[in-house]
Amino acid sequence: xxxxxxxxxxxxxxxxxxxxxxxxxxxxxxxxxxxxxxxxxxxxxxxxxxxxxxxxxxxxxxxxxxxxxxxxxxxxxxxxxxxxxxxxxxxxxxxxxxxxxxxxxxxxxxxxxxxxxxxxxxxxxxxxxxxxxxxxxxxxxxxxxxxxxxxxxxxxxxxxxxxxxxxxxxxxxxxxxxxxxxxxxxxxxxxxxxxxxxxx
Numbered sequence: 199x200x201x202x203x204x205x206x207x208x209x210x211x212x213x214x215x216x217x218x219x220x221x222x223x224x225x226x227x228x229x230x231x232x233x234x235x236x237x238x239x240x241x242x243x244x245x246x247x248x249x250x251x252x253x254x255x256x257x258x259x260x261x262x263x264x265x266x267x268x269x270x271x272x273x274x275x276x277x278x279x280x281x282x283x284x285x286x287x288x289x290x291x292x293x294x295x296x297x298x299x300x301x302x303x304x305x306x307x308x309x310x311x312x313x314x315x316x317x318x319x320x321x322x323x324x325x326x327x328x329x330x331x332x333x334x335x336x337x338x339x340x341x342x343x344x345x346x347x348x349x350x351x352x353x354x355x356x357x358x359x360x361x362x363x364x365x366x367x368x369x370x371x372x373x374x375x376x377x378x379x380x381x382x383x384x385x386x387x388x389x390x391x392x393x394x395x396x397x398x
Contacts (some may be wrong), residue, residue: 215332251379254291254360257324259377263288263368264331264356268323271333276321278344279372284317285396286368287389290325292356298363301381304342308386309393316397321346325354325362365389369396 214218257264263286269279278286288308291298310320322345324332331347348354358364358379367389369378376392378385 238349251361255358255364255377256381257357257366257374257377259374261374263366263372263374266356268321268348268353270344272330272344273314274344278321278368280377281319282372283370285370285393287320287393288321288357288366289322290348290357290362290364291322291325292325292329292362295362297381301363301365301386302339304386306341306343309389312390313340313393313397318393318397320344323348323353323381326351332374367392367396 207220208320215266263278265277265279269275289301289305290300293299305320305322320343322343325348327347328349329347332347336342336345341369346353354364357366363379363381365376365381365385366374371376375396376389378388
């Protein structure tokens with residue numbers, strides 16, 4: 199009987215050791231698992247997070263929009279200052295960003311088609327991504343509207359230091375009249391109202 203008890207204790211100890219090893223392995227995975235750093239760039243929802251968004255915004259309503267030249271996917275170069283006389287919507291986005299994806303799904307019908315024929319230009323600018331990534335995303339989603347590339351974030355850094363999606367509505371005189379970070383149905387309605395007001 200004594201030997202049986204000793205064997206039973208040894209089996210329990212082995213089981214505890216195995217469980218401890220599994221636990222340590224799981225903790226290691228949690229601590230050292232690579233995190234998508236771009237996810238930290240998504241718009242935070244907390245009040246302190248919104249304060250941080252404000253602090254990272256470089257251009258505000260009433261500011262003259264910084265000039266830039268962006269290369270579009272079709273190879274054309276578009277310079278913001280050459281679009282004076284039009285209302286311009288500059289939208290910074292990325293393929294990995296969920297609210298950006300939501301906004302892009304709304305772009306054609308909700309913005310481009312809605313204001314077709316008016317003095318209005320949309321410049322969706324892919325921030326920090328290579329051409330191939332953007333092309334694959336647009337092809338997969340079936341989007342055919344023009345998109346600009348900003349792989350080094352050079353254009354984006356004229357307007358902000360963090361967080362997307364970001365949209366700047368620029369009036370016919372080149373002055374920013376609406377700024378928003380993030381996207382939802384309320385923001386979509388605000389954008390439309392801002393564009394309509396700028397076109398008057």
